[in-house]
Amino acid sequence: MGEHPHHDDHHDHGRSNAHPGVRPDADESLTYYQVMEIALRELLIEKGVLSAEAVRRQVEKMDAWSPAQGARVVARAWTDPAFKAKLLELGNDALVDLGLERGLFKLVVIENTADLHNLVVCTLCSCYPRWLLGLPPDWYKSRNYRSRAVREPRAVLREFGLDLHDHVTVRVHDSNADMRYLVLPARPEGTEGWSEEQLAAIVTRDCMIGVAVPRAAS
């Protein structure tokens, strides 16, 4: 590598197995908590409490959760007033009515209106309705988002491309303990007569966290 920089066609295969231009892997050494997780997992498997297969299955299950579940909930709430009323009152029970997982945590659904915009953050860690939205995005777990969403939510929303008028109240929800929050966005104009499937397709993860609002056309 580097001996004949102007003769790219003349590969010198005899001298090294290294691929030209290869960069070292970005693997870094394990953190304290990664070591602790591995040690605990190995111990649980060694002692027969869990199997490696059970751990893999659970990871697979968590990976299969996606914002499509939450979008179904929102689309139903937009089209069925009785469902919406139950969702706002007894969120977990309403999920069961839709054939979704009840969830291990109490669900609080918060409704956006023309005058009120809700935003969810967990300032302490990354609490999130995973069974409805999948795993949280990296930015949701970042210290930047966690500290600024409660301190200057309007500035954060502008960075996400959402510039709210002053007459819209911003209500931030710190998901810091046992509740899990799902934002019920306002149904956008121009969606009259749409099917639930069409409606669900415009409800994104970000809309249900509150950093975006759904639009009828992109």
Place this chain on the structure above:
Amino acid sequence: MIAASTAGVAARFRTGDRVTVRWADVPGHIRTPWYIRGRTGVIERLCGAYPNPEELAYARSGLPARPLYRVRFAQAAVWPDYAGSAADTLDVEIYEHWLEPA
């Protein structure tokens, strides 16, 4: 974990009560965010009763379960230089033993 309901929870505060979050600097697994300690807000609702996370974190039962509230704060009362509408609010979940009548 999920609590069945708020029925039967012996709660000290009611929706609408003004409360102040205790200011305390204590070690351990505390779910009361630092930024909200010492601030005054209004009980938005009782969420139910949950095992105390400060005990659960150390493999204790956390029982008896503690009433948990959502407390609503005016942003301007949390951050004196808050840039935004005076109507903007912040809801935080606070366990009863961190609250005092305001």
